[in-house]
Amino acid sequence: MLTLDKIYHAAYILRPVIRKTDIIYAPNLSKDGYVYLKTENLQITGSFKVRGAYYKISQLSPEEKSRGVIACSAGNHAQGVALAAAKNGINSLICIPDSAPISKIEATKSYGAEVELVAGAYDDAYARACELQKEQSRTFIHPFDDDDVIAGQGTIGLEILDQLPNADAVVVPIGGGGLISGIAFVMKHLKPDCKIYGVQTEGAPSMKRSVDLQKKSPLAAVSTFADGIAVKCPGDITFDMVSKYVDEIVTVTDDEVASAVLELIEHQKLIAEGAGAVSVAAVMFGKIDVAGKNVVCVLSGGNIDVTILSRVITRGLLKSGRVANLTIPLIDKPGQLQGISEIIAQLGGNVVSVHHDRGEANSAINSCVIKIGMETRDQKQIDEIKSALQGAGYKLM
Template identity: 40%
Template sequence: MDNLNTFQRAARKVKEVTLPTPLVESPAFGRSTGNRVFLKPENMQRTGAYKVRGAYYKISTLTEEERERGLITASAGNHAQGVARAAKQYGVRAVVVMPETTPPIKISRTEALGAEVVLHGSVFDEAFAHAQQLAAEQGLTMVHPFDDVDVACGQGSVAMEIFEELPEVDIILVPIGGGGLASGVSTAAKLMNPEVKVIGVEPEGAACMKASLEAGEVVALPGASTIADGTAVLEPGHKVFPYIQKNLDGIITVPDEELIPAFLDMVENHKMVVENSGLLTVAALSHLPAEGKNVVAILSGGNMDVITMSNVVQLGLIARGRIFTVSIMLPDRPGGLVQVSQIVAEHSGNVIRLNHNQFATVNRNAAVELRVTIEAFDAQHKERIIEALREAGLDVREVEASL
């Protein structure tokens, strides 16, 4: 994987199964970060993620006998679809072991591509151990999701395409789970231009690569807790780790809370659905110094189920103050509700839920509780509405919002 010709060969091969994903410049992120920001939308691939690149290239390097035995892998979802798509292309059997926590959309799409899905364990590492057992029992050929040099070469085709479009790229942000994408992208990028900076981005609750780099060797986390399920890996790949050590310029860790507003930004500014692992690089943009650099954020996938999407949207609106709830104590007499509604309307707020609780106090004649959920433009608008209610002499306190 130290040879540029290898990456060029892989880039040509993966074009047989990938869609073009041209860079998308983001003026909105550019204004907010002080850099020129481009997005590499791998969420727009047929399988909804970049993983088909590494899977297809790896399977193309296997012998006919290795393919005919049948393929097996473990995956939280995106690599599963990549292997299923590649196996279908070659007309061979594919078995995919997925964690029981995998979003339903990833399971159904993997099965729709013809793969046999086995659910096992709560995290990737448990699923992979079961896949190894099945491979030994059934003689299947393992296609590792990240700890394989050929797989990493296929993923490195992402970097080749970035340089084709933007030779003057200064910084590439790449999500990290086990390290397959990061090792391929960073190695290919350094071969193209040793001066380019490649920075990995991990979820705070599953930062196994950061821990390994700090230790100087691969280490395993005791557990992982993150909504970025595609990067919830306990231990990075041993085979790709040396390439990470050599070519990655740093790691940014992102808390789950930052992924929620990042989802809203992508939907509102670019009309794109990006899954939580793919949003890591978007959230990381605000962690870079504002230096007017050409920055590319790789959006690794977009396979998010509708229920998760709905939850993230609601949490994002609440986090940004666009939906909030206040508790107002009012005397139980006519006109109180009208007064509140009028103040909210005068300040361009929109009431979306009311809850009138007559049993909040022992003496309801003295006061009853009115809980009002309100839609605002932003956090500043929310504060203006709350202040107006208080200026009217109302007993107002903000409480946990819900939709």
């Protein structure tokens, strides 16, 4: 059974091991409310997961420790288990989905864990870990559906209350539900009027679907770049706790998450992975009522692969109107590009790429297509440029 005493005990055990992460005021994220960021992306191992993993392993018996531990993870829990096991002198084996970012896989190995890659998503890695646990008699460290793990994650709730006692709402990413279960348990027992909002992506809404249907309802598949919360089915414990303590669950799109990642980089100088930024996306895109409230967004992790980060930034720029692409069919004659460039320049756009393509087989012999990439301020400026080009007689495809 999860109790406040257990969570306070977890905080005591974790004090010399983990970082009490800062809460940072972020005035740019909302015009209506006062938004703060709980920066678990700056935690050791780069995510909150080390809290639950370390506390769980610290509570194992000597006999359980002697058999070694096994876990499954999309990457962040893996690093937490690997570090905790290493600090306790325990052998660890981690099953990780082969779709997890390379950076998370290599980081897990760097802490001394043995890693087995499993084809598929988190739930496939979980099934494989259960097989190996039976074969090797290791102690299983569940990433979310465990009272000790949830107690470790709940220490974040204690820190929030200490750092921002007047918090009106806490916005938390949901994958399997361990993080939000721990935080919600603390907040609803110590500050019952504080609202708890969970956030999932539209491509992996397993907890929201289950709560809406009032029963655990596994998804057939998940599709999101927020790999840390790409879970097909919530846990038994976490489903019950979320149903009891969480006020509302909302979803965000991958494009909205990408915009949130970009916003955090530009204005907060923080790197968050997709799963870590969903809380910010929910606030930025009005999924939650924050008017006049002190709202804490939990940035659950910052372990994003550099190659994925590049794609996310590009998508975020497109979504926010910071870059745009124009495709213009033309008669292939001198001066056409100059006319287009002058209009774009007059309206403050910056041309960064030009591609000239001769007409296709079914088009006029003297036709061509110009593809232009631009840097812009926002969608309003893009619309102004398009309108000016059309007004000058150019057609846009």
